[in-house]
Amino acid sequence: MVKVLLVDDDTELCALQAEYLRVEGFEVSLAHDGESGAAAALSGEHAIVVLDVMMPRLNGIEALRRIRQTSRVPVIMLTARGDDIDRVLGLELGADDYVPKPCTPRELVARIRAILRRVDSGTAPREAHASLSIGALSLRPEQRRAEWAGEILDLTSTEFNLLEVLARQAGTPVSKQDLSEQGLGRPLARYDRSIDVHVSNLRGKLGLLADGRSPIQTVRGVGYQYITE
Template sequence: MNKVLLVDDDTELCALQAEYLRAEGFEVAVEHDGERGAVAALSGTHAIVVLDVMMPRVNGVEALRRIRQSSSIPVIMLTARGDDIDRVLGLELGADDYVPKPCTPRELVARIRAILRRAEGSGRVRESHAPLSVGVLSLSPEQRRAEWAGQALDLTSTEFGLLEVLARQAGSPVSKNDLSEKALGRPLARYDRSIDVHVSNLRSKLGVLADGRSPIQTVRGVGYQYILEQ
């Protein structure tokens, strides 16, 4: 599917974004408030949601919370430039990525395509269709399913991508820039905390090793490492 759902109360901006997206080959649906946007996102007819944070009544953060209660559909948040609080909160709630406003239509299209490639399993994170096991962690890249000790993990597309990159290089540190390039499909921007927040979400969803540690450890000055059980 290539159907994009735009949720933004700025009708003029939505119309411009929708026109550009259609010219790039996407199908586009538009909603102008968070409540209707959340309902539409859960309809199963869209491939990705672009969700503005600042909206009346039900804002983008609350809409995302409702979406994540029952769906892992990819979500890009549109945040005010420099608004780190909304940005981090959105990522903590399970947004796949964010784009600061104002943004160019070209940048938005690039982010959408990167996430859809990853969600479809054709992004650069993919190295093999074969299942991957590291200790009690099992990954099925083709189905994009993950299990910890036989129990299914509820991961977003971005979280799965990050976990796959770390698991494929288990025992070795992976830089934040490599994680951003391979799992987010973009270079790591200065002061960008996206990787840190996604890793924090992953740690809360994964189990712990026999010694009580998280399998994802911080490597100071470098990035993160999926550690092997001794």
């Protein structure tokens, strides 16, 4: 069974979500503060972490910062609806996605499955396993491994997904809607800045082309395009 870690100080809500997840076939562990949640996330026992922002002892942002120092475990942030500052900061620190609260257990399960579907290469179509090399970039989807000029890139699961989508369509603009659906596993919501933040993170981790430009270029009014020259 896939093991999910829920980190939220709202014990009643946490219990409700855990019950729904168990019915849906997940194994669930609970933590009710950021300190114990970060420690549990770093244990290596969980396939994905759902992390609330507002918590005692250590808030979700600081817990995420601690997790990302040594772990690439997928993380979904639970953020207050309309709280763009926490949302963007979480994505910049390496969260894979966010769910605005209050959310239904059904929506949370859908987000969890969308991320796990992309992480689990065993469920991907055969063509998605194919390695890819474009200029200095090399991708090995079966290993979830990306390299730039032979150096391993430290990418989150979502960053790898988005980079793969862009690289496989190199030279062609890819809309933000397509990036969201293929990389995050969900439609792009109105005013959603997730794709922009993830792409900004990718640009900071990738190397530059010979002329000093980023290989990921903005296509105004459309989305982004991976280029090689």
